[in-house]
Each structure stands twice: as C-alpha cells, then as structure tokens.
Amino acid sequence: MSQGRPTLADVASAAGVSVSTASLAFSGAGPIATETRAKVHEAAQRLGYAGPNPLGRSLRSGRSGIVGVVIGDQLRRSFRDPVSVQVLDGLVSTLGPLGLGVLLIPALDPDRDPTESAELDPLLASAPMDVAVLIWGARREDATLEALQRRGVPVVIGEGPEIEGAAVVGIADQQGTADLARYLTGLGHTRIATVTLPLCHPRQTGIPTPDRLARLDWAPARHRLQGLADAGVEPTVIVEASASLVEDGRAAGHLVLDVPEPPTAVIAQSDLLAAGVLLAARELGLRVPEDVSVAGFDGLDLPWLSPDVLTTVAQPLSAKGEAIGHAVAQVLAGEVPPPVRLDVELRVGTTTGPPRT
C-alpha cells in the first residue's frame, strides 16, 4: 500500500510475484530467473524500495549485525588516548568488511561505585548486539560483564583477565615490562619508581593504600606491576594515575620526582603517562636521562616530545584491534576463539641511560 515505506510485499505485488520470490531477487540466495529479478528490481525502483528492512531481517535471522563496544572510560577521555583510538580503528577495519557495525557503549562513570548496576549504560541491557567487546578488560566483579552474560551476549575481552566463557585478546605486557625493568637495572638503576594505570574502581590519583593495592583488579596495571616483580624490581614508590593522559602523568611525575631523594628512573605504564613524567622532570629542572630516566609503554609516536624519544615497550595496537575483530568473527561462527597473546617489543629511545652515581 502507499502508506509508509514500501515493504517487500508491496514490491512483490507490484511486480506480480510472490513475496518469497521478491526476497530471492534481493538476497540472491537461491535460483531465480534473470527476467524475474529484473521485474522485481524495476518494481522496487518504481516504489522507492531501497532493500529489505534490516529490522525484519534481524528478527528473522536472530542477528543484528551489531557489535557493542564498551570503551573503558568516558568517550572524551578514551578518545584522547591514541591507544584506544588505534585499537578501535583496527577493530572497525576488521569488522566492516564482515558487514558488522560498531555500537559505542560508554563505560560506567569511572568515578562511581561499580557495584551499583544502576549506573550501567542502558544500552548494555537493551541495545541489539550479537557480540560485545570490552576493549579495556573486565574486573572480577564486573556489573558490565554480568549484564551482558545475563542477556546471553557473547563477550570478547581485551587485555584480560581470562574469564569463564569469554574470549580474550591480550598482549605480553608482563614480560615486556620485565624486559624493560631488566634493561634499567642492567644500566645500574636501583631506585626505580613506577606510575601505574588505574588499579581498580573507583578511580583515584596518588599513592595507593595497601588495601587498594590488594584490590588491584585491572589487568593492564596488574600485569605490568607483576612484570616489575618478575625482574626483581621493588619500586621505591608507586603512584596511580586515574587515566592514561599526559596531565595525569605530569601530576604523578611531580609527586614522584619533587622529593628529597628522587628515584633515578621512572617506569610509567603508558606512554602518555611517561610523557607527563618527562614534562614534570623538565619543569623541575631535571635532565633526562642524566638526572632521571623515564620509560613508558605502548610505542606511540610522540613527535611533540622532540628532541626526546621515549624509551618504551611497543605493543601492536592496530593488530590488537584486528585480533579482537577476528575473535568476534569466530564467536559469530560458533567457534570458541583461543586466547590470543600478542608480542611486545622493548624499544630504547633517548630518555633512558645510566644513573648518575
């Protein structure tokens, strides 16, 4: 009929064929006479029918073609972090050709109590999605994860932890950090401080209490701290940042360096944090690496730090996004993706050197 958008039935009757035939003309999933198909397409053209309504198709197939992606923070903050952006880019590039779209789902407010599931984004409970991706991992008691599992939405987790019934794509950050730590101790450093990514919810900035360290619940921070321990490094001080941003690193840097007996090296758990520490060092009149060595993690290209080039542990960011995309595809194909652990690589720049004795 002429009210509302035309449906396949309208097209079929206009073309003088049955609905299922018209369906075939569009899906191509079956034998159909070229002439019939032309007739149908012609009718469609005439009626302004632009193809099957995805809503009907979705209900029928049980698939929406949508992948929900939970980013680890407010958009504003996540997108300021090139790490998130590159992973997302790799993910979208992989999903696109598969006909899958990415639905952005803001994580719960990082400053709020995570147990209150009332704070969850309603999209988690009600948006159509075939698979969900938690780009920045899950926590032990994760209301987000629970909400998804309750709905029966399969989950792919970036960064870990390994959780019953969810695929994981991670990196060898523990080993990478250990390599970095050994490199620094090899240079002669003994007083090494570290600036960490957020440890657990709700987020906090500053020197974590023992209690907070015990609740350490976020995979990247845990792995990288563990890497230090593996290398036999006991940090002289641990400072937690509430986000992986330059200004947090800068604040942490002041906290770490502006003391009577500062460390001779600072390992930050991300490059943006390290960049902030570097800026803090410059502001305090400390020379890098003569007075203090600074190292990061991620392998970002940060030309604005010029002339310094950060010593870092490079992780394959786009590749991680792609690996997550592959895992999503496997889940949709009914397979159980094996855990993936991507390699990282120590990359020495100009910001580390032997300590002054």
Added chain:
Amino acid sequence: MSQGRPTLADVASAAGVSVSTASLAFSGAGPIATETRAKVHEAAQRLGYAGPNPLGRSLRSGRSGIVGVVIGDQLRRSFRDPVSVQVLDGLVSTLGPLGLGVLLIPALDPDRDPTESAELDPLLASAPMDVAVLIWGARREDATLEALQRRGVPVVIGEGPEIEGAAVVGIADQQGTADLARYLTGLGHTRIATVTLPLCHPRQTGIPTPDRLARLDWAPARHRLQGLADAGVEPTVIVEASASLVEDGRAAGHLVLDVPEPPTAVIAQSDLLAAGVLLAARELGLRVPEDVSVAGFDGLDLPWLSPDVLTTVAQPLSAKGEAIGHAVAQVLAGEVPPPVRLDVELRVGTTTGPPRT
C-alpha cells in the same frame, strides 16, 4: 522450551500467565497487579530471561534505538582530531539518556572518487538506524546522503549545507572568520595567506587549481573562505590540506612561508593546521608573531604549543554535539528541527601581532 534463550512466551507459561500479561510486567505500560508482576519476574529470574529481545521489540515498534553516525574520514584520522572527538562526545552524552546508541559508520575513503557508490560502507545500506548524522556535512552530490535518503532514513547534517529534508546544525564560521580577518587587517596586515580544510573530493594537498576552487564543495572550507572575502581579504595564496592534522599544517606552512616574499599572516581553517603552520615557522627560523602572525579556528586547548597561545576562533564543540543530539531527538519525535547556527568567538592569543614594516 529449554532450547535457545527463553522468550517472553516461555516466561509467561512458566509464570502461568499470558504473554501479553508478561509483556506488561516488563514494559510497565499498563495496569498490572503487583503480585502478578512479581510472579512474572520470579519466573524470568528462574529461566534466566534478561528482558525483552530488542530484535522483536524493534520490529514491532519500527524503531531500533540506533543512530548511525557517519564520521568524516577514516576513524584513525577522525579520532586524531580533537574537534571530531569533542563533537562526538557531546552527541553521545545527549543520546545516551534518550536510550539511543551510536553506530559508527566510516565515511568513504577520502582518496577515492566519491561518485562510485560501490565505495560506500555497506552499513549505510543495511544497518538498522532510526536517524543518521553526517557530522562533517554533506556534499552537493553525496552518495552517502543519497543512500540514506533512498532508505528513508532521516538525516541530521553537521556544518551544512542546508539540504532539502535534512536538519542542519552549523556554526557561524563565516562570520567568525570575517571577524578574525578584520582583526588582522586592523593590525595592518595586507599580505595574508590561508590554509584550508579539504575543499572537495577526492582530497588533495597543495595549492588548488582554479577548477578545484570552483568545485569547492565542502561547507566548512567554503564558509571560512567566504568569511575572508566578507572582510575584504584576498589571500595572497591558498593552500589546501587533505586533513585537519598537525603534519598537514606543517607541510602547508612550509609551502606558504618558505618563499621569497612570505605573507605577514597566515589564517588556517583549523587549530591543528595552525599549529602545524606554527611549527613550520619555528623550523624556518621565523619569529611569531614578529615575522609572521598565525591564527587558527576551533578554540582547542593546545598546551604543547607552549609558550605560544594560538589566536583562534573558538567554536562550542560539545554544544554542537549536543545540538545535533537534540535535533535527532526532535526528528524522532516527528518534529522538523529548525536550522541551528551556534555562535563562535574570536579569541586573541600570543601568535598574532602587527606586521613588521
């Protein structure tokens, strides 16, 4: 039945009520006895039913709760531009409370011929969405826009142009640029160059041919060039950048400044481009603003340019995202949103001053 996920019918029969009653128990859209509702919820709990399947609900209501957002470039590039990110953030914050989710749709490859609709992202044709947003405007002959309109998806356009049957949210960039130009001529500048955003498809870097200028098809670039004309400024040279990124600005800056008789002022159509021009000036040993004044557009916070503070025309980025979100809401409510034009503000920094005579 126990195969597959439980449906509302399963829950209803487990609770000993009819499907429609069970539906009421969840939607709350009708009178229902507290006791009955409890019974239904209890049955749902027991069966692991997490609420109505969005696919069924969508088909029934004709709404998916999804807003397709076409970003102006590859994700990787768009997300490196804080302008896009802030607009997107404002949009998501507005849409979230309305129960609407954002589906990312990569634009067509900016380096390819736009008339080939084969290059369009398949999501445009097949993803469920109630409204689409073209964050970075539409072109005259826009395959993306056409694909959406053919499907009957209402469109909200950021930045213009005003197009039949699509809502527009723009800014007063023409007037803002004119203000900026008048400020510079007021300082005594007569030789003013400009670095533009992309003018049309396919993207190119460098000095545009007259033909290309004639095909000028992208609203932000057009408005801002027009603003110069309004102020009576005829640029000594126009250089087009292929994206709003620092390195493009830097390349353009060399092109503009590394000549026998360089301009005394450069107006870039974005802050990132202006930042690049500034870096180029520094590299060429030119002092800013003594040797050359540099101005941008957007009003970004760029602390890494320190000690310089860019003279710029500030636009309300989050507010633009929010305004787009409101327009989306209006469209969904069946209203026709009036065109919106947000104000901008000239903000003088340290990078502009009188020309040396």
Added chain:
DNA sequence: CTGTTAGCGCCTTCAA
C-alpha cells in the same frame, strides 16, 4: 524456477 506456509519475539488492540 516460483508460490505457499510458517514463524522469528514482541506489543497492542480488543474483549472478557
């Protein structure tokens, strides 16, 4: 090769 039939899961009249 084409038509008939039967739902996918839900919500909303309408009637009881």
Added chain:
DNA sequence: TTGAAGGCGCTAACAG
C-alpha cells in the same frame, strides 16, 4: 486487571 489474536517485515522450508 488479564487473555486471545494479529501482525510488524522478512526468510527458510517445502511443494509444485
């Protein structure tokens, strides 16, 4: 306040 019935638009069997 609850139940019965129909249909949103589509596709997959199955017949013919």
